[in-house]
Amino acid sequence: MMNSSSSCKYILTSGRDDMTSTFMQQEKLVSINPSTKQVLAEFPLMNKVEIEESIAAAAAAQKNWRKVPAPVRGELLLKIAQLLEDRAEEWGLLVTTEVGKCLRDGVAEIHRSISFLRFFAGEGYRMTGETIPSRQAGVFAYTKQQPLGTVGVITPWNVPLAIPIWKMAPALVAGNSIVWKPAPQSLMISQKFMSLLEEAGVPKNVVTMLIADGPLVSETFAADEQIKAVTFTGSTRTGQTIHQVLAPRGVRFQAEMGGKNPFIIMPDADIKQACLDIVSGGLLDAGQRCTATSRIFVHDSIYETFRDHMIATLNNVTLGLPTDESSIIGPVVDQRQYDTIRSYVEIAKSEGATLIYGEDEPEEEWAQGGFFIKPKLFDHVTQQMTIANEEIFGPVLALIQFSDFEDCLKQSNAIEYGLSSTIYTRDIATAMKYTDEIESGLVHINMPSTYSEPHMPFGGIKATGIGGFREQGSHAIKFFTEWKTVYVRT
Known part of the structure; x- marks a missing residue:
């Protein structure tokens, strides 16, 4: 399934701590x-030659793969899902080891990945077209979906298995072959997944993997x-x-990128639950999610009360080794990310x-060997500040006070991003107005900003x-x- 080039083999090494910045x-x-x-x-x-060989191998494999009936292609996804489910704890530990997610979250990502595979397996039965009445006598007209061919898939490290799967699964069931470039921080996970695809019976070179410069x-x-x-x-x-690189050839391109997601607290909000959802949506995975809560807009009538509750909630959030059951937050992924977050704090x-x-940062012995950052909560933040505009991708929360809902909406929308958002209120009219006017692809009412389900569309705007x-x-x-449109003279 993967090119047999020796450059795709990884070399296990003894544990050294001399590689921390690149x-x-x-x-x-x-x-x-x-x-x-x-x-x-x-x-x-x-x-470059090896990359080109991987592309050529995937393109050759696609010629036969597209001929496999879509429902049968879907059945292969079910086999992959079962193999993952049988070894969920093992896979979860690998995610924890390589990218630092707390173990419960690593295992949860495996089960989320399984859900995507099972959903898209069913899409093999839904690769439908339409029969459309012709205005011309004796003509039968219909449409059908066909695969594009060979597609490139480029994925990040923060969701190292679920994101590749939610891209690859629909591509595969549609009859495409894949050339996959995973993030360098999660290559052990990626290589193991390639082996799993082979074990499940995905034909050779239908998926090839690149370990190469971006x-x-x-x-x-x-x-x-x-x-x-x-x-x-x-x-x-x-x-x-x-x-920009792809545009001259007109290559079809899909990108899901940054977020600076607002969380609005109205006067009638359930403050206790809102604080818990901010931890869930803003701090799990050390805040390294594109949908993570980062800007918290709080109505001035409850501002001090909410702030006190938020601090009390943070006092119960345990930063620790990701393998410890008590840990809620583990390390950030690497030195570069650690330094970036610290620089935003100083800014x-x-x-x-x-x-x-x-x-204060953790001083315990366990923390000295890793990239651990204590969650941060900032007060007296305005929408004009850097911390309220740029994606930090870390456990950093900013409180912004507001008195007028219309102005709050304007501030929430006054950024370049438009991925996810949340409002906490018991008033249905306020919630519906927010849904209509917030500029984000995902909207949550009294829920964490990170919440999503496999069978629902996911993506942002702006x-x-x-x-x-x-x-x-x-x-x-x-x-x-x-889509292909077909006319038949009968």
């Missing part, structure tokens, strides 16, 4: 345990006419750069925000999304197919 050393990538800074594995980088992959995708589409999840800057202070929780296609749900198939 994933690339000369001609290799390394995987690092974020809890200990130990090197877990090394991966030789592929060159810009080189993008340039090769752009130049190779065998790549019919590219789907990407990652930062806005990277997504826009890839889009916020310099611009006048007040850090009211999280000034600078969060490119391409107009949604992921997840039945909408996901649309990106990976093209």
Whole structure:
């Protein structure tokens, strides 16, 4: 299934802590345990020729794969799901080890991945077209969906299995082959998934994996006419750069990128539950989610009460080793992410925000070996500050006080992103107005900003999304197919 090139093999190494600031050393990538800074594995980088060979192999495999009936392609997804379910704890521990998710969250990602596979398996029976009455006598007209061909898939490290699966599953059931470029921080997970696909019986080279420099992959995708589409999840800057590279050839492109997601607390809100949902939506996975809550707008009539409840809630949030059952938050993924978050904290202070929780960092021995950051809560934040506009991708929350709901909506929308949002209120009219006017692809009423379900469309607007296609749900198939209209003289 994966190219047999030796450059795709990883080399297990003894645990060393001398690799903490970069994933690339000369001609290799390394995987690092974020809890200990130990090197877990090394991966030789592929060159341009090897990337081109992977694309050619996937394109050749697609010619037979597209002939397999869609329901049968879906049955293979069910086999993959069962293999994952049988080893969920093992997979969850690998996610914890390589990217630092708390173990319960690592296992939860495995089960979420299984749900995507089972949903998209059913899409094999729903690859339908239409029969449409012709206005011409003796003509039978209908439409059908067909696969694009070979597609590029570029995925991030923060959801290292579920995101690849929710992209690959609809692509596969639609009859496409895949050239996959995973993030360097999660290559052990990615390599293991390739082995799982082979075990499940996915034909050789229907999915190939690239361990390569990102810009080189993008340039090769752009130049190779065998790549019919590219789907990407990652930062806005990277997504826009890839889009520009692909645009001259008119490659179909889908991108899900950054978020700066608001959470509005109205005077009638259930404050206790709102605080719990902010922890769930803003701090799990150390805040490293594109849908994570980051801006908390609180009505001034309950501002102090809410702030006190939020601090009390944070006092019960345990930062610790991700394998400990008591830990709610583990480390951030690497040194670069750690330094980025710390720099945003200092910028916020310099611009006048007040850090009211999280000034002290953990000093225990277990924390010294990893990239651990205590959750931060800022007060006296305005929408003009950097902390309220730029995606931090870390456990940093900003409180913004408001008195007028209309003004709050304007501030919530006054950013470049439009992924997710939440409002807490018991008033249905307020909730519906918010739903209509908030500029985000996902809207939550009295729920965490990270909540989603596999059968519902997922995606953002504004600078969060490119391409107009949604992921997840039945909408996901649309990106990976093209429509053919057929006229038959009877």
